[in-house]
Amino acid sequence: MEVDLGDIAFGMDFHPSDQLVATGLINGHLHLYRYSADSLPPQRLLEVHAHEDSCRASRFINGGQAILTGSKDCSIVATDVETGSQIARLVNAHEDAIYSLINLTESTVASGDDQGCIKVWDTRQRSCCNSFDAHKDYVSDMAFASDSMKLLGTSGDGTLSVCNLRRNKVQTQSEFSEEELSSVVIMKNGCKIICGSQNGTLLLYSWGYFKDCSDRFVADSSASIDALLKLDEDRVIIGSENGLISLVGILPNRIIQPIAVHSEYPIEGLAFSHDRKFLGSISHDQTLKLWDLDNILQGSGRTVKSQAGPADSDSDGMDVEDTSSKPNKGTKRKNASKGNSSSSTNSFFADFAD
Numbered sequence: 552m553e554v555d556l557g558d559i560a561f562g563m564d565f566h567p568s569d570q571l572v573a574t575g576l577i578n579g580h581l582h583l584y585r586y587s588a589d590s591l592p593p594q595r596l597l598e599v600h601a602h603e604d605s606c607r608a609s610r611f612i613n614g615g616q617a618i619l620t621g622s623k624d625c626s627i628v629a630t631d632v633e634t635g636s637q638i639a640r641l642v643n644a645h646e647d648a649i650y651s652l653i654n655l656t657e658s659t660v661a662s663g664d665d666q667g668c669i670k671v672w673d674t675r676q677r678s679c680c681n682s683f684d685a686h687k688d689y690v691s692d693m694a695f696a697s698d699s700m701k702l703l704g705t706s707g708d709g710t711l712s713v714c715n716l717r718r719n720k721v722q723t724q725s726e727f728s729e730e731e732l733s734s735v736v737i738m739k740n741g742c743k744i745i746c747g748s749q750n751g752t753l754l755l756y757s758w759g760y761f762k763d764c765s766d767r768f769v770a771d772s773s774a775s776i777d778a779l780l781k782l783d784e785d786r787v788i789i790g791s792e793n794g795l796i797s798l799v800g801i802l803p804n805r806i807i808q809p810i811a812v813h814s815e816y817p818i819e820g821l822a823f824s825h826d827r828k829f830l831g832s833i834s835h836d837q838t839l840k841l842w843d844l845d846n847i848l849q850g851s852g853r854t855v856k857s858q859a860g861p862a863d864s865d866s867d868g869m870d871v872e873d874t875s876s877k878p879n880k881g882t883k884r885k886n887a888s889k890g891n892s893s894s895s896t897n898s899f900f901a902d903f904a905d
Contacts (some may be wrong), residue, residue: 552829552841554593560833562609562620562652563820570824571596571632571830573618574608574839581620581630586841588828593841597635601628608652611814612660612674617676621649627672639677645670648688661702664688669704669714671815683721684807685712692734692779696741705746706730713761719898721763734779736787738801745787745801747776753789753799768804770797780821780830782848790818794834798848810847813840 562575572593574582579602584593599856602622609620617629619640627644630637641871645664652662665688667827670679688707695702701722702714709732711725732754734747744756752773754764770776771791784800786807789797796811796818816835823844824832830842 554839555836557883561607563833564610565613565824566615568825573609575609575620577605599635610652615686621652623648634851653693665689681719683714694735694737705735707731725761726763733777736779736781747779749775778818790821792817800808811842861900
């Protein structure tokens, strides 16, 4: 199934329990589609002008009742799924353009901006829980280890950060990896952290030893790895700059097989439908594509396992925060200029829509 979005999509997310998928576009619009398993084209339910600048990320929140979007204009907006009306808007969520958003728990989300700041928000209390100056460049992706309450971030500055939500501090940060890090997933039952990079290499970190990667694996020698999506504890789906979607094994490290070609343009995002029947992909070709997961993984020995975070405690022997100088900024893939600077606020969705 394929949808012509009319513009480049930077953000995509599936509803947690229904056949709905949301996309955030470069023109600031939010689209909501209903899809089905009968191969009919997805039906667009909503088109909302959510932001004045590009919509960088989108996530369903509150059990799928609302869609949260983050923008280059530094704002975060909540949109009602049923009506398309704006529930709330936080104008100055960050001092710089927002680059990434992820869900943490049922009532918390995290956002990362172009200058390396990561914030954690409580959507029920409408407040900022944590704020971390984790990086010196854009926060490309984040992953959450719920058992230990640690938030991992990758950045254009070439480092991996570990933010301790209990202690409200950047607990440790990796050494400079000599290339921009674009994506991150937690695998091997929490024992390994996998990071995608600009030069097509996957960097493997062992949990608790984040200063330097324990292994490197060239997953795509011809293009950068722009998106990672964990299939199970042993396999990850990668989306590359050349539009190729591949299945890769971790420990043993191997390219299992290419599974789809979205287009000749970079993959901006990958996600599973709530029932894991479909794999969604967005690219610079301005389309959303839904792939039948069983069909594209046929012959690869598919075994979908539940995701699990690492079981560790605050006394896990992690390194202390590295305060050494960081490298110069890299090139931002989303080509985002710095947003208008303004004072940050601890009030989540303080400015409600009329």
